[in-house]
Amino acid sequence: MSSTEPAAASRVARWYRTSLAGHPAGRDFRQLWVGDTISQFGTQIGLIALPLLAVSVLGADEFEMGLLATFETLAFLVIGLPAGAWIDRMRKRDVLIAGDVVRGIALLTLPLAWLLGVLTFPLLLVVATVVGVATVFFDVAYQSYLPSLVPSSRISEGNAKLQVSQSVAQVAGPGIGGVLVRALGAPLVILLDALSFLGSALFVLRIRHREERPPATGRRALYVEIGEGLAFVFRQPLLRRIVATTAVSNLFGGISNALLVLYAIRDLGVGEAGLGLALSVGAVGGLAGALLAEPLIALVGEGRSIALALLPGLPALALVPLAHGHSPPVAIAMLAASTAVVGLGIVVYNVAQVSFRQRLCPRPLLGRMNASVRFVVWGTMPIGAFLGGVLGSRYGVVTALWVGVAGQMLGALPVLLSPLARMRDLPRDLDEHAGDEPATHRVDG
Template sequence: MSVKLWHHGDFRRLWAGDTVTQFGTFVSLTVLPLVAATALAVTPFEMGLLSAAEHAAFLLFGLPAGVWIDRMRRKPLMISANVVRGVALLTVPVAWWTGVLSLPHLLVVALAVGVCTLFFDVAYQSYLPSLVGREHLVEGNAKLQASQSVAQVAGPGVGGGLAQLAGAANAVALTGLSYLASAVLLRRIRAVEPPPERDPGRRLTTEVAEGLRFVFGNPNLRAIVGCTGTANLASGAFVAMEILFLTRDLRLSAGAVGVVLAIGGAGGVLGALTAGWWARRVGQARTILISALTSMPVLLLVPLAEPGWGAVLVAGALAVYGYGVIVYNVAQVSYRQAICPDRLLGRMNASIRFVVWGLLPVGQLAGGVLGEWLGVRGAIWAAAVVSALCGLWVLFSPLRRLRNLPSEVAA
């Protein structure tokens, strides 16, 4: 991984703040359901409502969020999002301590945290180009993705450990405080952000449509959205059945399941650390194509696994898959940031997230239906086949003829 941005003080502050935020996000995704399960003894349907509330923001506010973000400075928005997340989570232990915690309270908190996550993620991706310059986007995204990958691996374990040691409600309190700490780190960024371009006479729908036209009118971005969205659809179905496959079909213990998933997550961390090397070695556009074509079909190995040796096969497949997907993500996020005008960055990022993140819960629902119809292994097969086909989007796009960004676009 390149080290040029190590000497960029403001990027280090953004990186530190985002790292704390990412850990808070993945810890909260563990501790809020634990509170619901242990403190409120919710039913499976109620747990499903809680999960839906955590991800509903991408479908409810995904498109207008980009317009709003393009109309304001991104750093104050990120700080405000983390303050709101922190305060919202801190209400949970207070309600638990006073004996008034309820499921509607948890649903409101989960929805509020999800909305703030949407705004924070779109804002930091739109803020990065102006902070570090477009020539450092691959390095910056690789470092930020490395933090996210580590948080994704370690966050659930940290959340479970905190809940075990201090109780689930108290673990939520610590998570809320982490968001407030991140806000303090982000506030220390010294760079003066240029004011956004404003046109008070423009309607919200007009600006949303402009962002959608930019994304879907560009054949390369259209291919990236198709590939990423299809991959998330397959991933949602795969993840919905993954634990059942490991515990029932492969007969793994809870500890062994944790080891298998951790090995898969470690592949993602390694991918983030080496994504910049791949972009420099083979070219940024070519990295998108190669990583999609070589990593996403690897999931076809998973449903071949049988009890005993199968755990090794699954762990290896998930590690290779995680490695390639993270390399792909760093390359495609950097690519789309580089070719997008600053005034459209928020709308571009939000439009893409609306599609690709909106398909994730659809895939999870489809995985459950397929599991009932085809069985768990059959559902895993279906998800793996769809994943294997994702790279066709970029293979049959103009990206296959590019090595790097066209010089006129990069300029």
């Protein structure tokens, strides 16, 4: 045991040091990577703590859990589009730092309010909203910033490494979070999440690359620039199909996600540590997807990876509502299995499709393109969360979960029934993107 651990640590250290080796931005990418890793671990620990705070400390019911999940993602629907146009007018590094600091300070108010005895559900909704707004700006700037740090030919490598950090955090974070919530209580665990965002900001500050502020001359009206981002997304046939699948899947996934913690704690009786264990074990699938994404995409092809990656996870979605009525150990195993299989496919799908659209989009339009995509695909999540609260309170949690499963299965159809399922290579620039199946691409099948 002692001989293998140093070897594993050495491989991880070597992988870190050689990230984007040979490119001048390698150091800057590593600062972004480390900052994101810290933030991801804190987020995954806090992700389970926030709804557990609502359930265990504030006694939230089905409708309130749906409302909390709605407010967490509402910003993507409300300000997602103008955020992209604003970000294209800013230095993206500054946006990342501000997003981390705002989220850290907002989350700090929750443990402080708990210590002072003034913690309320409305305050929880306010903090969720503020964190959501900052996340909109951070995420859009983040995806738009990466192409300026790495060469176009290595965007997939950068995305895959960032995805590894997220997946490792998803493996360890919920389990650690569940144990910490059990031992310390949800408010103090949220404190760790807040500190992680502030730690992330410190590493982003170390990035040496400085973008030039986009010139104000020639700037058009905000609605014109927003329209350009939307037009880019919806004029590209392949992007339309990807966006449709992600949007529908997130709509119905929002139903399930809003009710999962309440369902696991109250109906399945698995406890905080059991839920954390299920999510951590299940997240091994996401980690496997992150580690295998690059070789799988190279083997199967970019287009087919996007179309087929979600397929194995569709039947696994049913394991969540089917866990009802089983003993806690069996229920934990079923939740873990579902999360693992679904997570593996989602990670491969995300690495392939995000890299494709980052590579395809002209640099000055990246912020608006990413914001347009997030507006559509994340904007459905608060709607789904609200529907989950309504369906759960009226028809029961299990019925609402089955609706979520059925909807996510239907959501895969736009890419499964598209030319993506037969395409190995995808366009590398707009000149190649004349239609669904350009003659310059290799199309198998």
